[in-house]
Amino acid sequence: MSFPKIKHVRAFVVTGGGADYHDQGDGHWIDDHIATPMARYPEYRQSRQSFGINVLGTLVVEVEADDGTIGFAVTTGGEPAAYIVEKHLARFLEGAQITEIEKLWDQMYFSTQYYGRKGLVINAISGVDLALWDLLGKLRGEPVHQLLGGAVRKQMEFYATGARPDLAQKLGFIGGKLPLHHGPAEGEEGLKQNIAELAEMRSRVGADFWLMFDCWMSLDLNYAIKLAQRAHEHGLKWIEEALSPDDYWGYAELKRQAPRGMLVTTGEHEATRWGFRMLLEMGCCDIIQPDVGWCGGLTELVKISALADARGTLVIPHGSSVYSYHFVITRHNSPFAEFLMMAPKADEVVPMFNPLLLDEPVPVNGRLDVGALDKPGFGVRLNPACTLRRPYTH
Numbered sequence: 051m052s053f054p055k056i057k058h059v060r061a062f063v064v065t066g067g068g069a070d071y072h073d074q075g076d077g078h079w080i081d082d083h084i085a086t087p088m089a090r091y092p093e094y095r096q097s098r099q100s101f102g103i104n105v106l107g108t109l110v111v112e113v114e115a116d117d118g119t120i121g122f123a124v125t126t127g128g129e130p131a132a133y134i135v136e137k138h139l140a141r142f143l144e145g146a147q148i149t150e151i152e153k154l155w156d157q158m159y160f161s162t163q164y165y166g167r168k169g170l171v172i173n174a175i176s177g178v179d180l181a182l183w184d185l186l187g188k189l190r191g192e193p194v195h196q197l198l199g200g201a202v203r204k205q206m207e208f209y210a211t212g213a214r215p216d217l218a219q220k221l222g223f224i225g226g227k228l229p230l231h232h233g234p235a236e237g238e239e240g241l242k243q244n245i246a247e248l249a250e251m252r253s254r255v256g257a258d259f260w261l262m263f264d265c266w267m268s269l270d271l272n273y274a275i276k277l278a279q280r281a282h283e284h285g286l287k288w289i290e291e292a293l294s295p296d297d298y299w300g301y302a303e304l305k306r307q308a309p310r311g312m313l314v315t316t317g318e319h320e321a322t323r324w325g326f327r328m329l330l331e332m333g334c335c336d337i338i339q340p341d342v343g344w345c346g347g348l349t350e351l352v353k354i355s356a357l358a359d360a361r362g363t364l365v366i367p368h369g370s371s372v373y374s375y376h377f378v379i380t381r382h383n384s385p386f387a388e389f390l391m392m393a394p395k396a397d398e399v400v401p402m403f404n405p406l407l408l409d410e411p412v413p414v415n416g417r418l419d420v421g422a423l424d425k426p427g428f429g430v431r432l433n434p435a436c437t438l439r440r441p442y443t444h
């Protein structure tokens with residue numbers, strides 16, 4: 051069977067929400083005194099935007115085939131990632147077969163390895179990889195989940211990340227993940243406030259609703275162990291990304307010392323099969339949370355997931371909206387998914403990458419039927435009302 055070849059690759063940037071979900075306006079829960087590694091500096095404690103969390107913006111990658119069909123994807127990375135796509139990665143794609151996704155991934159990864167391996171470069175590769183899967187799905191007239199082997203269940207269940215798990219419960223989600231508000235620099239008083247917030251939420255949602263803490267890399271091991279111990283009596287289901295992503299040894303110790311029954315999760319800032327192999331083999335966590343837009347794309351996520359599956363570890367992708375849903379529905383070791391509440395007060399469901407995508411599926415009553423994903427490719431369109439800027443060409 052012959053497919054058109056890849057004719058052209060383009061990279062655009064967009065600001066204001068989209069895949070860079072931290073790029074929100076004033077008064078949003080996602081920028082309200084959330085614990086971060088930068089909170090040791092009082093001047094950067096109140097707002098993550100103050101230290102530049104939203105400085106990159108969204109990257110949009112378009113891959114056009116000879117017949118004019120366009121696949122696209124969005125991730126975080128903005129202008130520097132657009133440079134990498136246009137000036138470095140595009141050369142491997144243009145003129146290649148669209149069906150050569152494995153080879154193209156390999157070429158993108160190894161040609162950038164001397165300055166890449168994790169972070170921005172892998173975000174750029176992920177964006178290209180997802181655009182290739184979108185294009186392949188469109189050319190074959192099949193949804194991406196079908197290209198991955200097909201759905202293993204008819205419906206996905208979601209937990210919600212945001213400041214109001216009590217409202218998420220009313221909206222039908224199976225659990226709520228709270229941002230941790232205070233880190234080690236705020237001492238015992240901050241720790242007490244963290245526990246008080248959890249206790250308050252527990253009193254609102256009852257005993258059975260899942261509650262989790264997202265610590266966004268902000269803690270040290272001692273604090274993380276104390277937090278886990280004190281949170282245990284309030285039924286914390288998991289403690290997420292407590293430590294620096296580089297501290298594999300700390301995670302292994304945290305997992306050893308976490309109260310029995312509490313899960314340790316991490317991985318949203320980890321990348322590639324080699325990074326996740328470290329987390330898995332060092333016994334760092336119970337759930338890995340790769341972001342498909344940051345870990346190397348779908349081609350890499352499939353490998354990461356196979357490693358995890360062989361060890362009995364769950365893969366619950368971080369955010370990434372529709373790009374992760376097409377994966378989650380195809381894997382038994384991804385039994386539920388995350389939904390990031392992008393409403394400023396976390397009080398209603400709005401599309402995660404709002405306003406950038408049209409037809410972006412969202413959970414209804416905390417659930418999404420596979421039918422909502424049954425469109426060619428990833429099944430989403432770019433919103434023409436959003437201004438795309440192409441900073442580089444080649």
Ligand SMILES: C[C@H](O)[C@H](O)CC(=O)C(=O)O
Nearest residue numbers: 084211229264266368390
């Ligand atoms: C709420 C967290 O600090 C972060 O913004 C999102 C995240 O880590 C997650 O969804 O997981």
Ligand SMILES: [Mg+2]
Nearest residue numbers: 264290291318
């Ligand atoms: Mg997280």
